[in-house]
Amino acid sequence: MDHVDDSLRWIPLLPLIAALLSGLWLMFAKGNLPRPVVIVLACGAPILAFAKSLWVVKDLATGFEPGQRYLVDNVYTWISAGDFHAELSFLLDPLSAVMILVVTGVGSLIHIYSVGYMDEDHRDDRGFQRFFVFLNLFTFAMLMLVLGDNLLVMFVGWEGVGVCSYLLIGFWYLEDHNAMCGQKAFVVNRIGDFGFLLGVFLLFWSFSAAGVPTVEFREMALSIGLLEGKTVQLPSWLSFLPGFPVWTLLTLACLCLFLGACGKSAQLPLYVWLPDAMAGPTPVSALIHAATMVTAGVYMVCRMSFAFSLAPGASATVAWVGALTALFAATIGMAQKDIKKVLAYSTVSQLGYMFLAAGVGAYSAAIFHVATHAFFKALLFLGAGSVILGMHHEQNMDRMGGLLRRMPWTGWTCLMGVAAIAGFPFMSGWLSKDEILLSVNLAHDVPGHSALYAIGVLTAGITAFYMGRLWFRVFTGENRADPHTQDQIKEQPSWILFPLVVLAVFSVVAGWGTLPDAYGDQFFGIRESNSLHYFLNHVAHSVHHEVDHSTEFGLATFSTGVAAIGFGLAYLLYYRRKGLEKQIVSAIRPLYRLVYNKYWIDELYQAVIIRPLLAVSDRVLSRVVDAKWIDGFGVNGTARFVVASAERVLKYAQTGLTQSYVFVMLVGGIVLIVYLVGGA
Amino acid sequence: MGEIAGWHFQIVAALLFLLGVLGVLVRRNIIVMFMSIELMLNAANLSLVAFGRELGDSSGQIFAFMVMVVAAVEVAVGLAVIISLVRNRDTVNIEDASLMRW
Numbered sequence: 001m002d003h004v005d006d007s008l009r010w011i012p013l014l015p016l017i018a019a020l021l022s023g024l025w026l027m028f029a030k031g032n033l034p035r036p037v038v039i040v041l042a043c044g045a046p047i048l049a050f051a052k053s054l055w056v057v058k059d060l061a062t063g064f065e066p067g068q069r070y071l072v073d074n075v076y077t078w079i080s081a082g083d084f085h086a087e088l089s090f091l092l093d094p095l096s097a098v099m100i101l102v103v104t105g106v107g108s109l110i111h112i113y114s115v116g117y118m119d120e121d122h123r124d125d126r127g128f129q130r131f132f133v134f135l136n137l138f139t140f141a142m143l144m145l146v147l148g149d150n151l152l153v154m155f156v157g158w159e160g161v162g163v164c165s166y167l168l169i170g171f172w173y174l175e176d177h178n179a180m181c182g183q184k185a186f187v188v189n190r191i192g193d194f195g196f197l198l199g200v201f202l203l204f205w206s207f208s209a210a211g212v213p214t215v216e217f218r219e220m221a222l223s224i225g226l227l228e229g230k231t232v233q234l235p236s237w238l239s240f241l242p243g244f245p246v247w248t249l250l251t252l253a254c255l256c257l258f259l260g261a262c263g264k265s266a267q268l269p270l271y272v273w274l275p276d277a278m279a280g281p282t283p284v285s286a287l288i289h290a291a292t293m294v295t296a297g298v299y300m301v302c303r304m305s306f307a308f309s310l311a312p313g314a315s316a317t318v319a320w321v322g323a324l325t326a327l328f329a330a331t332i333g334m335a336q337k338d339i340k341k342v343l344a345y346s347t348v349s350q351l352g353y354m355f356l357a358a359g360v361g362a363y364s365a366a367i368f369h370v371a372t373h374a375f376f377k378a379l380l381f382l383g384a385g386s387v388i389l390g391m392h393h394e395q396n397m398d399r400m401g402g403l404l405r406r407m408p409w410t411g412w413t414c415l416m417g418v419a420a421i422a423g424f425p426f427m428s429g430w431l432s433k434d435e436i437l438l439s440v441n442l443a444h445d446v447p448g449h450s451a452l453y454a455i456g457v458l459t460a461g462i463t464a465f466y467m468g469r470l471w472f473r474v475f476t477g478e479n480r481a482d483p484h485t486q487d488q489i490k491e492q493p494s495w496i497l498f499p500l501v502v503l504a505v506f507s508v509v510a511g512w513g514t515l516p517d518a519y520g521d522q523f524f525g526i527r528e529s530n531s532l533h534y535f536l537n538h539v540a541h542s543v544h545h546e547v548d549h550s551t552e553f554g555l556a557t558f559s560t561g562v563a564a565i566g567f568g569l570a571y572l573l574y575y576r577r578k579g580l581e582k583q584i585v586s587a588i589r590p591l592y593r594l595v596y597n598k599y600w601i602d603e604l605y606q607a608v609i610i611r612p613l614l615a616v617s618d619r620v621l622s623r624v625v626d627a628k629w630i631d632g633f634g635v636n637g638t639a640r641f642v643v644a645s646a647e648r649v650l651k652y653a654q655t656g657l658t659q660s661y662v663f664v665m666l667v668g669g670i671v672l673i674v675y676l677v678g679g680a
Numbered sequence: 681m682g683e684i685a686g687w688h689f690q691i692v693a694a695l696l697f698l699l700g701v702l703g704v705l706v707r708r709n710i711i712v713m714f715m716s717i718e719l720m721l722n723a724a725n726l727s728l729v730a731f732g733r734e735l736g737d738s739s740g741q742i743f744a745f746m747v748m749v750v751a752a753v754e755v756a757v758g759l760a761v762i763i764s765l766v767r768n769r770d771t772v773n774i775e776d777a778s779l780m781r782w
Contacts, residue, residue, distance in 0.1 A: 656781025658713075658774050662704055 003064065005056060008073035008090040011049045011100060012143035018045035019136035022129055032129045042132035043111045046139050050104035057097045069094055070218070072149060079152070084213050091149035091217065098367055099146035099299055102374045106291035107139050109499035113382050114283040116495025117389065131171060135287065138164035142292040146299060150216040151200045154300065158196065158264065161293045162189045168288070169280040181279035188273040192263015196300075199256030203307065206249040209233060221306040247310070254307055254314035257300065258321075265297030265351045268325045272602055274348055278340040282385030285340060289347045290378035295370045298354040302363040309361055316447050319359025319440075323455040326352030328599075330462040334469070335596040338395045339384045342470050346421065347377060349459060353436055356456060360446050362439030368511070369436060372428035375510050376420035379503035383414035386492045386500065387474060392485050397473045399482075404475040406489040409497045411475045413504035418471045420507040422464035423563035431511035433460060434556045441555055457559050461566035468570025476575055689730035697723035710762055710774045714755075721751045 018041045025033055032038070060069050070093040079086040092100070111132070118131050141160025148154035163186075170182025200215065207214055210226040227250065231243035261267070266274035274294070278285055288294060301308060301318060308315050329348035336342045350373050357366035388395055390407050404411035420429035437456050443449045479486050491497070573581045585592050594600075655661075696719055703716025725744040732740020762772070769776050 654781050656778030658777065659705055666701060666705070 003068070003071050004073065005059070005071040005092070006073055007052070008056065008071060008092055008147065009075055011052050011056075011104070012090070012140050012147060014045045014049045014052070015136040015143065016140040018042060019133050019140060022136070023133040026126060026129055026133060032126055035128065038129045038132055039115050042136055043108065043115065045136055046104050046108040046111050049139075049143070050101075050108050053097075053100045053104050056092055057101060060092055060094070060097055086150055086152050086215060088153060089149040090147040090153075092147065095299075095302060095367065096146050098371055099295075100143060102295075102371050103139065103142050103146060103291050106374045106378050106503070107142075107287060109502055110283050110287045110291065110378060110382070111135060111139075113286070113385070113496055113499040114281075116493050117281065117283050117385055119495075127171075131168075131281070134164055134167045134171070135284075138168065138287060138292060142296070145296055149218075150214075151203070152215055154303070155196070155200065158260075158296060158300075159193065161264075161296060162186060162193065165189070165277065165288055165293050168284040169277045171280050171284065178279040181273075181276040185273040185277050188270055189263045192260045192270055192297075194260075195256045195258075195263065196260025199253045199258075199260060202249055202253035202256060206232065206246045206253060209246050209249070217303060224306050224310065250307055251311040251314050254304070254311040255317060257304055257307075258314060258318055261297030261301050261355070262321065263297070264300075265294045265355070266348050267297070267321055267351065267355060268328060271325065271329065271348045272605065275341055275344040275598075278338070278344055282340065282381060282388060285344070286378045286381035286385070289344070289381060290374045294347060294351055295354075295374070298351065298358060298366055298370050301355065301358045302367055305358070305361075305363045308358070312445070315359050315361065317359070318355050319443075319446055319452055320448070322352045322355025322357075322359055323452045323459075324352070325349070326356060326459045327455050327462070328352075330459045330466065331595055332598050333466040334462060335592060337397055339387065339397050339400070339470065339474065340381075340395055342397075342466060343377070343380055343384055346380075346463065346467065349463060350377065350421070353433060353456070353459070356452060357436040357439060360440050360443035360449065360452070362436060362443075365432065365435040365439050369432040372420070372432040372507075372510050375503055376417045376427075376429055376507040379413060379417035379500060379507050380421070382496070382500055382503065383410050383417060386410040386496050387414075389492055389496075390489050391481060392488065394481060394485065397470065399480050400474045401477045401481075402475070402479040403489065407491045409491055410500065413497075413500040414475070415471060416504040416507050418467045422467045422567050423460055423560060425560055426511075428507055428509065428511035430560070434559060437559050438552060438555055457562050460559050461562040464563040464566030465570045468567045469574050472570060472574035477578070686730060686734040690727060693723045693727040693730065695723075696720075696726065708773050708775055710765070710772045710777075713774060714758055714762070717754075718751065721747055 022033065022038060022041050033041075056071065060071055064070075070091060072089060072091055074087050074089040076088050077085060078088040114131065114135060118128050138161060141157045141164055143157070144160060145154055145157025148157055166182045166186040168182075169185050170179045173179045173182070203220070204213065204215055206227060207220060207223070209232045210223070210230050212219065212223045212226060214220055214223070227246045230246045232246055232249055234241055234243060259270075263270045274289075277288060280288075308318065326349045329345045329352065333342050333345035333349065336345060350369070354366045354369050354373070357363070357369060386407065387400065387403060387410060390403065390410070391400060394400065416427075420427040423430045423433055437453060437460070440446075440449060440456055441453045443452075446452065479489070481489075573584070597603075700716045700718075700720030700723060703719065704713050707713055707716065725747050728740040728744045728747070730740075732738060732744075765777055766772060
């Protein structure tokens with residue numbers, strides 16, 4: 001029996017309607033809508049969508065048995081060809097439930113914040129409305145992505161967030177640099193998208209080989225057992241090769257999908273677009289980093305967990321790429337001066353954690369971290385935006401300091417975010433990160449799991465260090481800005497402070513619904529069976545480890561200790577003894593330069609890939625292939641051939657003499673009659 | 681003189697049609713060509729009527745009326761073309777109307 005709920009479609013539709021109303025007005029009317037109308041449309045849509053999401057998720061959680069929790073909304077049949085069908089339909093299950101709550105909830109707060117933030121922008125008088133059109137469109141695309149019932153609908157959202165990120169990152173397009181950053185994000189994402197598409201095709205191929213041509217998640221998950229022992233039929237022109245097992249194809253498909261996830265979620269080696277995405281307005285960074293785009297890759301891997309859990313090779317790759325990205329980005333974060341860049345690398349690093357979790361089969365832990373990360377990272381970005389506004393568009397931490405006195409709300413809320421990401425006990429980030437580390441520690445079947453665990457714990461320490469560094473440098477000590485700016489620093493209006501406060505509260509408490517029994521049952525009487533894991537377990541095929549409470553305590557204490565050391569170091573270097581930092585930096589100058597310059601990865605790409613590519617494009621593809629072969633031989637050659645042959649031969653067909661036409665007609669008629677009569 | 685059979689009509693029709701074809705192909709005077717076309721149409725009509733009578737099916741005759749209507753229309757259009765040709769070129773020779781050529 002299908003669980004149908006026809007109102008699911010309103011969740012993505014509401015932001016789309018708002019974007020269309022506002023956007024079409026912008027396109028066809030001369031002026032802007034009045035600001036209050038823009039604000040109501042822009043913030044109202046995600047807030048309503050959030051209310052609707054709460055409503056349906058409540059229905060989902062209370063109305064069904066744990067294994068049966070899903071709601072489907074079939075809007076219409078999108079593609080129907082042969083035995084292949086794809087519906088435009090939405091699926092609400094525990095996994096997408098968590099995601100829509102995060103996307104609409106955190107998204108709404110970011111919309112509200114943006115009202116305050118973009119008010120300052122006087123660069124473009126239509127910018128205010130344009131910004132909210134894009135923002136709503138982004139929300140719509142992300143909701144399509146998470147609610148899609150099959151890979152194709154998901155892909156629509158997947159591409160949608162790509163386009164919107166391009167539009168938003170390059171939002172201040174009058175400066176070339178910003179437009180370039182938008183392009184970079186778009187182009188790097190195309191590489192990932194190519195992988196994603198290949199993955200979809202390969203998956204479809206493997207399922208077709210098993211006799212179930214489908215791209216629908218539930219159907220794929222239910223019928224994946226059929227793939228066992230099947231071999232793939234190669235096309236006839238390749239039939240001299242032996243067929244190979246579908247399992248191999250599945251692993252390949254998972255790797256391709258993961259390449260897509262790497263692009264969207266900024267993992268090695270495709271992370272390079274994300275730090276540059278800081279060119280967009282700060283609320284955009286918050287939205288992209290916290291609630292939407294970058295979590296799409298993690299979500300997709302978790303959504304496809306039924307395939308990944310059967311492809312151990314692909315899963316191990318996911319885990320290792322995630323762990324290395326986490327460590328790699330965290331080390332870069334230690335040396336950055338731009339406050340938003342620190343946060344950007346921190347996002348890359350945290351996403352690495354999520355993939356690490358997904359790679360060891362702890363999908364629910366990955367989604368848990370997605371959710372908590374959405375709160376504290378949104379908080380940190382919005383806080384950074386507030387600081388940037390307060391400092392008159394200064395982003396360099398070298399020229400900040402002592403802001404806690406002038407901007408106490410921003411400062412204290414940011415401290416909540418820092419505590420959450422750094423792993424202060426019982427904060428949301430601590431719970432989700434420890435959950436991941438615990439799963440990694442127990443994942444004995446993943447190659448090198450103890451190395452993965454070590455990397456995870458080390459990264460936790462580094463994270464605490466650079467977040468501490470950020471907070472101490474921005475909010476404590478003396479202000480290092482020029483006197484003129486110093487006089488003008490003041491707290492931001494409540495449009496901006498309200499989301500900060502809400503997010504700060506959630507950064508603290510967001511994890512409390514998922515306390516593991518080790519603390520939950522013991523201290524608060526909350527059983528794990530009520531928790532998010534349990535809610536997610538039936539969808540994401542998470543590996544569940546039985547673990548005794550003392551091990552759990554021990555591991556948590558250990559990682560918390562490492563994080564505390566990191567934070568303590570930051571406190572020492574940036575609060576207690578500020579001279580020490582300079583000594584250390586000068587002692588390890590080459591290493592520092594390496595990290596500060598982000599390991600020269602961008603430069604490496606430039607030299608190894610981009611420059612040769614440009615050279616080949618210019619010298620070979622443009623001048624030879626395009627100019628000579630395609631244009632010269634293909635297009636112009638065809639035209640010349642047609643003109644020449646018509647001139648020489650075909651012109652005799654056109655005598656202008658009526659009677660020769662009649663004669664030809666007559667002959668033709670006779671031939672036709674002979675053919676028809678003779679043929680019959 | 682024996683009975684006039686169906687195939688007699690068909691032979692007359694075929695001869696008439698051939699005459700028409702020859703006229704169109706050979707003559708240069710556009711009015712004569714026109715008359716030759718009429719000859720072909722009437723050959724077809726004769727054939728239709730003869731078949732209709734022989735098979736006891738009235739649709740042959742009805743088609744003949746149809747052809748007459750089409751012929752009338754064709755004459756109306758054709759004469760207009762001929763008149764404008766004469767006005768512009770002062771000729772009824774079809775070979776003088778060979779402007780549309782290489």
